[in-house]
Amino acid sequence: MTTTPEILRYSAFAATPEGGNPAGVVLDADGLDETRMQRIAAEVGYAETAFATPVPGAPGHHRVRYWSPAAEVPFCGHATVATAVALAERDGAGTVVFETAAGSISMESFADADGRVTVSFTSVEPxxxxxxxxxxxxxxxxxxxxxxxxxxxxxxxxxxxxxxxxxxxxxxxxxxxxxxxxxxxxxxxxxxxxxxxxxxxxxxxxxxxxxxxxxxxxxxxxxxxxxxxxxxxxxxxxxxxxxxxxxxxxxxxxxxxxxxxxxxxxxxxxxxxxxxxxxxxx
The missing domain is CATH 3.10.310.10 (Diaminopimelate Epimerase; Chain A, domain 1)
Structure with missing residues (x-):
């Protein structure tokens, strides 16, 4: 039987409690083919949903793919931030590297005294x-x-x-x-x-x-x-x-x-x- 992965939902870059850009996040996307990722992104209905898979033998490295409801996109900044925050909340703040279709993206996450996480990512060479x-x-x-x-x-x-x-x-x-x-x-x-x-x-x-x-x-x-x-x-x-x-x-x-x-x-x-x-x- 095909299992449904846990789909997290975050709002990134919010300036007010009602603001920000919603993104779907799947932290353990092993076993999902392109058809299922596309279907999940369409069902979530946000601009993008990110699918992360740990890279074997490379702690802190994740292969990340991004899908809009219509198609795969090479990179999505707000879904990247949402994914990094979700990983920091699960695994602790620190450095992670996302391997994306656009290149490697280095992420630094920091947690304040109340546990709120802020993320900075460095883009690929522009x-x-x-x-x-x-x-x-x-x-x-x-x-x-x-x-x-x-x-x-x-x-x-x-x-x-x-x-x-x-x-x-x-x-x-x-x-x-x-x-x-x-x-x-x-x-x-x-x-x-x-x-x-x-x-x-x-x-x-x-x-x-x-x-x-x-x-x-x-x-x-x-x-x-x-x-x-x-x-x-x-x-x-x-x-x-x-x-x-x-x-x-x-x-x-x-x-x-x-x-x-x-x-x-x-x-x-x-x-x-x-x-x-x-x-x-x-």
């Missing part, structure tokens, strides 16, 4: 590249935007820190809050371009304090409440643009009623560090 102007304009058109809506300080580019994210920085606060889009059309463009993460849309007069809308129709989620891989990609983007700061606060989720906050540390070289916590969903 990449940033120019976004073809024709693709940019197609994307803008699908969002009801035009090139003059973009902040002239920050050109549209693609950034990778586990997933490729197109990054658009909007100049006007009201335009940022009010743009609308057709999810099926944006999803089709995302699949065409290989954007398996989110379309990252940002606003902020101060680049050290940004608000984000992360569009994820390719995963059957209109907007994601909190996106760790996009936060890491944003840090990589800012570094490539010559941003002089070493940290960024990203506020996300207001438009879907789940306020979230992600803290990003930007070292001079190497992976981008994203920090946050996760709380169990009863």
């Amino acid at each position: 990449q940033v590249r120019d976004l073809d102007v024709r693709v940019r304009d197609r994307l803008l058109d699908l969002l009801g935007l035009v090139p003059s809506d973009l902040d002239p300080r920050f050109p549209a580019r693609e950034s990778f820190a586990g997933n490729w994210h197109p990054i658009l920085v909007i100049a006007d606060r009201e335009v940022f809050h009010q743009f609308r889009f057709s999810p099926p059309e944006v999803a089709a463009l995302m699949r065409e371009q290989g954007w398996l993460g989110t379309v990252t849309v940002l606003y902020g007069e101060d680049p050290a304090d940004l608000e984000a809308r992360n569009l994820f129709p390719v995963g059957r989620i209109t907007e994601d409440p909190a996106t760790g891989s996009a936060a890491a990609s944003t840090g990589a983007y800012l570094r490539a643009q010559g941003f002089p700061g070493t940290s960024v606060r990203i506020r996300q989720g207001r438009h879907v009623g789940r306020p979230s906050e992600l803290l990003v540390a930007i070292p001079e070289t190497g992976g981008i560090v994203v920090s946050g916590g996760a709380t169990p969903i009863s």
Whole structure:
């Protein structure tokens, strides 16, 4: 008889008790094939569910795969944080390494006096590249935007820190809050371009304090409440643009009623560090 694994549910990066991004977590995914993982992710219904399997002979190392209700994705930041918190609550805080399709992700977890766990993960080596102007304009058109809506300080580019994210920085606060889009059309463009993460849309007069809308129709989620891989990609983007700061606060989720906050540390070289916590969903 096929047994059903224990499925944990956490909300990661919550800025309020009602905020954060829900993720499913399966800590012992041995024996689950791709069909069952996909089915479980669809049944859970969150943006992503993470499936962790210990790596034999490598204490603290886990093979982790991420599935949206629609497909497998290479990496998911908020599900990574949720999984690391679940492991810390079960095994104790410390260092773990997740072997993902995007590369090895090092995780550090810390528990305060009340047992609340905070996690920092270091992304894989980032990449940033120019976004073809024709693709940019197609994307803008699908969002009801035009090139003059973009902040002239920050050109549209693609950034990778586990997933490729197109990054658009909007100049006007009201335009940022009010743009609308057709999810099926944006999803089709995302699949065409290989954007398996989110379309990252940002606003902020101060680049050290940004608000984000992360569009994820390719995963059957209109907007994601909190996106760790996009936060890491944003840090990589800012570094490539010559941003002089070493940290960024990203506020996300207001438009879907789940306020979230992600803290990003930007070292001079190497992976981008994203920090946050996760709380169990009863």
